[in-house]
Amino acid sequence: xxxxxxxxxxxxxxxxxxxxxxxxxxxxxxxxxxxxxxxxxxxxxxxxxxxxxxxxxxxxxxxxxxxxxxxxxxxxxxxxxxxxxxxxxxxxxxxxxxxxxxxxxxxxxxxxxxxxxxxxxxxxxxxxxxxxxxxxxxxxxxxxxxxxxxxxxxxxxxxxxxxxxxxxxxxxxxxxxxxxxxxxxxxxxxxxxxxxxxxxxxxxxxxxxxxxxxxxxxxxxxxxxxxxxxxxxxxxxxxxxxxxxxxxxxxxxxxxxxxxxxxxxxxxxxxxxxxx
Amino acid sequence: xxxxxxxxxxxxxxxxxxxxxxxxxxxxxxxxxxxxxxxxxxxxxxxxxxxxxxxxxxxxxxxxxxxxxxxxxxxxxxxxxxxxxxxxxxxxxxxxxxxxxxxxxxxxxxxxxxxxxxxxxxxxxxxxxxxxxxxxxxxxxxxxxxxxxxxxxxxxxxxxxxxxxxxxxxxxxxxxxxxxxxxxxxxxxxxxxxxxxxxxxxxxxxxxxxxxxxxxxxxxxxxxxxxxxxxxxxxxxxxxxxxxxxxxxxxxxxxxxxxxxxxxxxxxxxxxxxxxxxxxxxxxxxxxxxxxxxxxxxxxxxxxxxxxxxxxxxxxxxxx
Ligand SMILES: Cc1ncc(C[n+]2csc(CCOP(=O)(O)OP(=O)(O)O)c2C)c(N)n1
Ligand SMILES: [Mg+2]
Numbered sequence: 001x002x003x004x005x006x007x008x009x010x011x012x013x014x015x016x017x018x019x020x021x022x023x024x025x026x027x028x029x030x031x032x033x034x035x036x037x038x039x040x041x042x043x044x045x046x047x048x049x050x051x052x053x054x055x056x057x058x059x060x061x062x063x064x065x066x067x068x069x070x071x072x073x074x075x076x077x078x079x080x081x082x083x084x085x086x087x088x089x090x091x092x093x094x095x096x097x098x099x100x101x102x103x104x105x106x107x108x109x110x111x112x113x114x115x116x117x118x119x120x121x122x123x124x125x126x127x128x129x130x131x132x133x134x135x136x137x138x139x140x141x142x143x144x145x146x147x148x149x150x151x152x153x154x155x156x157x158x159x160x161x162x163x164x165x166x167x168x169x170x171x172x173x174x175x176x177x178x179x180x181x182x183x184x185x186x187x188x189x190x191x192x193x194x195x196x197x198x199x200x201x202x203x204x205x206x207x208x209x210x211x212x213x214x215x216x217x218x219x220x221x222x223x224x225x226x227x228x229x230x231x232x233x234x235x236x237x238x239x240x241x242x243x244x245x246x247x248x249x250x251x252x253x254x255x256x257x258x259x260x261x262x263x264x265x266x267x268x269x270x271x272x273x274x275x276x
Numbered sequence: 277x278x279x280x281x282x283x284x285x286x287x288x289x290x291x292x293x294x295x296x297x298x299x300x301x302x303x304x305x306x307x308x309x310x311x312x313x314x315x316x317x318x319x320x321x322x323x324x325x326x327x328x329x330x331x332x333x334x335x336x337x338x339x340x341x342x343x344x345x346x347x348x349x350x351x352x353x354x355x356x357x358x359x360x361x362x363x364x365x366x367x368x369x370x371x372x373x374x375x376x377x378x379x380x381x382x383x384x385x386x387x388x389x390x391x392x393x394x395x396x397x398x399x400x401x402x403x404x405x406x407x408x409x410x411x412x413x414x415x416x417x418x419x420x421x422x423x424x425x426x427x428x429x430x431x432x433x434x435x436x437x438x439x440x441x442x443x444x445x446x447x448x449x450x451x452x453x454x455x456x457x458x459x460x461x462x463x464x465x466x467x468x469x470x471x472x473x474x475x476x477x478x479x480x481x482x483x484x485x486x487x488x489x490x491x492x493x494x495x496x497x498x499x500x501x502x503x504x505x506x507x508x509x510x511x512x513x514x515x516x517x518x519x520x521x522x523x524x525x526x527x528x529x530x531x532x533x534x535x536x537x538x539x540x541x542x543x544x545x546x547x548x549x550x551x552x553x554x555x556x557x558x559x560x561x562x563x564x565x566x567x568x569x570x571x572x573x574x575x576x577x578x579x580x581x582x583x584x585x586x587x588x589x590x591x592x593x594x595x596x
Contacts, residue, residue, distance in 0.1 A: 060346070108344070108373050116344055117373035120364060126334045127369055130341015130349075133326065137302070137347070157365075160334035168326070 001084045005049045010216045013083070014044045018245050018272045020079035024092040026265040031096060031104070034255040036076040038180040038213070038240040039147060045219040046145055047080045055086045055113065062140045065131050067116045069124020070149035070178065071105035072257070077114070078102055086113035122155025124148070125175060129161055132170045143227070146175040151183030154192050159204065166205030171230035174223065177201075178213065180242035182253050201235045213238025245272050278445040281418035284382045287439060288313025290425040291350060292320045298429065302342055304328055304335050304351045311441075312352040312382040332357045336365035336379070343375040348429060354388075355381035355397035355438055359404055371407045371434045378428050384414070384438040385474065385525030386553055386570060387563035396566075397438075398553045402530025404436040405503045411435045411456060412503040414524070414532075416477035417446040420500055423454035431456055440525070442563055444475045447498065457501045459509035465495030468581045468588075469513040469520055473499050473532050476523035476551075476572060483577035493517075494581050502532050507539055514544045519584035521549045523577055525567075528552040547587035549580045 004010060017040050025031035047053070051064040068077050075095065082089045087101075094100035101110040105119025116127045128146035135142050152158065165173050177197070185191050194200070202208050207229040211218040219236070226234035242256070243249030246268040249260075260268055295301045295317055304326045309315040318325035328335040332353055339349035351358070358381040359366075370377045386396045404412050413428070413435065415421040421439060428435045447462070462477070463484050470480035477498045484494040497513050499506065514520060520540060522533035533550030540548055553570050567573055571580070 116341070117369065120368040123333075123337050123365060123369050126337025126365075127341035127344065129334075130338040130343070131345045132341075133302075133338065134342045134345020134347050137324070138345070157331075157333040157337065160329075160331035161337065163331070164328060164334055164338060167329075 001055065002048055005220060007216050010044055010048060013048055014040050015272055016083065017044060017076065017079045019269055020082065020089070020092055021075045022246070022260060022265055022268050022272070024075055024078070024095045025259045026262070027093050028096040029259050031075055031259055032072040032257045033249060033260065034182065034242040035070060035073045035149060035178065035180065037244045037246065037249065038242045039073050039076045039178050040244065041214045041216060041219055042147060042176050042178065042238060043076050043080045045216060045223065047084055049220060050223045051145065052142065055084055062142050064143045064145065065115045067124045067128040067131070067144065067146040068106050068118055069128070069146055070121065070152050071118030071124070073147070074104065074106050077106060081113040084113070121149065121152040122157040125158055125161035126164070128173060128175070129164050129168070129170060132173045133168060135172065143172045143174060146173070148175060148177050150177060150179045150181065150188050150194060150197070151191070153177070153194050153197065162201065162204040162206065165233040169231050170233045173233040174226045174236065175233065176236045176238055178240050179238055180240040182242040182251070182256065184253065184256050186253050198237050201237070205232055207232050207234045208237055209234070210237045211239070213240040214244055247271060280443040281446055282443045283415060283418045283421035283439045284313045284441065286418040286422040287380060287425055288316035290422045291317045294426065294429055295321050295324065298348070300346065300348045301429065302326065302347045302349050304339050304349060306330055306332050306335050306353040306357065308353050311354070312380070314350070314352045332361040333365045336362040336377070337369050339377045340369035340373070340375045343377050348376055348378070350378045350380055352380045352382060354395060355384035355400045356395055359397060359400035359436070363403055366404070367407050371409050374409055374433050376432050376434070378435045378437060380437045380439065382439045383441045385440055386558065386566045387475070387525060388441050389563045389566055390560045392560040393557040396558070398527045399530070400438060401502055401524070401526045401532065402534070405530065405535065409434060410503060411501065413437045413456070413501050414473040415439070415500050416474060416498050417444060417448055419446055419448040419450055419452045420454060423452045424500065427454045427456055438474070440475060445478050447478050447481065457504045457506055459506040460498040461495070461509070462498055463496040465493040466517055467493045467519065468584050469495035469497055469517040470523060470577065470581070471497045471499050471510065471513060471520055471532070471536050472523045473502060474525050476525060479572065479574055480523055480577055483574045483581065486574060487578055487581060492581065492585065499532060502535055505535050505539060510536055510539045511543050514540050514546045519547045519588045521551060521577065521580045521584050523551040523572060525572060526552050527555060529555060547584045549584040549587070551576060551580045
């Protein structure tokens with residue numbers, strides 16, 4: 001399993017993840033490219049650089065855990081898990097197929113490396129809190145990470161969970177907000193405005209850092225900083241671009257849940273791999 | 277004089293006993309710990325108790341996360357809010373990944389009384405039973421509750437355990453054992469059999485005793501596990517008595533009565549008369565008044581039994 005904090009190496013790994021994401025969604029003929037592409041750098045920084053994890057560790061062994069609360073970003077998670085060796089990369093071609101262990105949304109019992117089952121938005125952060133509380137009770141020195149969509153924060157349960165994490169001082173909980181400004185029906189600010197989002201999290205008792213969610217040095221530094229905050233949960237507020245890396249997909253709600261056809265895939269992969 | 281005991285008291289006490297040796301047990305509640313009796317656990321083991329505030333959806337999600345972290349979480353609140361407000365969290369975060377979460381819902385059924393229909397959970401068994409991989413348990417009394425709590429700790433997987441608020445007459449003795457998915461034949465009868473859960477089991481025993489003095493032989497089967505149902509006990513009752521009456525403190529739609537009717541319809545069709553909460557909302561009132569309004573009384577059950585016996589002899593025909 002590749003582990004690195006070298007920025008060029010991380011960028012190369014991110015290109016590989018984008019290639020896998022686009023290819024698997026094309027092969028499936030269905031899936032969510034926009035929100036998978038906006039989360040690539042966050043996932044790469046966690047799985048290739050910062051998280052304490054390994055595919056050979058037994059289920060009961062101590063490790064950092066990740067919860068993809070915006071479960072429709074599953075292709076990004078599956079790509080990173082396959083690249084870390086949790087399962088063979090060929091399996092990515094079976095995304096969303098009948099009887100495949102790569103369900104449309106993450107399902108912990110079937111997929112190696114998936115810790116928590118999601119897909120219904122708004123439910124992941126509560127479960128991340130539960131994992132963090134369990135780790136605390138066990139005296140484990142491990143972190144729990146969680147990735148939320150910006151549209152997802154319209155769910156009331158997210159704010160119940162935000163309160164819980166602060167109330168129980170979950171200092172080893174680090175959440176990321178994938179603030180790509182889009183949801184299905186359009187711009188988040190038009191559908192149901194969530195601003196001022198950073199202030200909301202701060203007022204709920206979280207430590208908040210605002211960064212560019214595609215900039216590796218900023219992501220790595222923010223994770224290090226979040227770890228120094230031990231008495232509150234941390235939110236890393238990431239400004240991102242939905243569909244990042246593929247110009248014709250960027251900032252378009254249309255690409256939330258549409259699979260690229262063969263031509264589009266070809267163009268997309270050429271772009272992703274040219275931008276190296 | 278029959279002993280009157282509150283199942284929720286035994287829930288709280290049993291949790292404290294089990295928590296002493298089993299350090300994996302953790303308990304969550306939504307600002308109702310005094311009512312659900314999880315306050316006993318909170319007092320004994322404060323570091324393993326989490327008050328989640330009035331936030332049922334977050335409680336279920338947090339419990340799912342604790343289970344994923346290796347704990348055995350018990351999540352308690354009133355049945356209305358546990359099953360209703362958090363239904364989708366139970367479906368998605370608990371049952372679908374088979375998380376080892378025990379949802380223990382107190383104040384189930386119509387006997388919460390004075391609080392009114394907003395608090396009278398009459399649909400919980402139906403909506404919990406519809407979820408794949410869910411186990412649904414409604415104990416007959418306080419002793420069966422204690423035994424059921426012990427059994428669900430040993431069982432690995434999601435459970436919905438429903439308790440009432442009030443003290444009710446007991447059916448069993450201290451030390452009763454419990455096996456998930458197993459019914460108990462309490463009384464044999466060859467003309468009609470009551471299949472019951474919750475406090476209706478004791479009512480059915482009284483109805484059956486009265487029927488005997490009136491020359492009708494009625495059996496009673498306590499069916500505390502509504503899912504997975506003890507199918508062979510149901511078929512045996514149908515075979516031996518040829519008529520069934522179900523009684524439960526739950527709507528007649530989708531609960532124990534429906535589960536029995538489904539099973540009998542697909543195996544050994546005999547008349548099934550369901551007694552439960554009719555398809556309506558009532559009002560505030562005392563538990564006795566509300567049970568009476570539903571026919572969930574000795575008199576109501578006897579009438580239902582006679583109707584079932586009549587149906588067996590003279591099936592209803594549709595007029596042309
Ligand atoms: C509870 C729930 N409601 C609706 C949906 C359907 N849905 C899937 S993605 C999505 C929009 C999510 O937007 P956002 O959180 O901003 O995700 P991203 O932009 O990162 O893709 C919706 C409404 C869902 N999965 N869960
Ligand atoms: Mg978005």
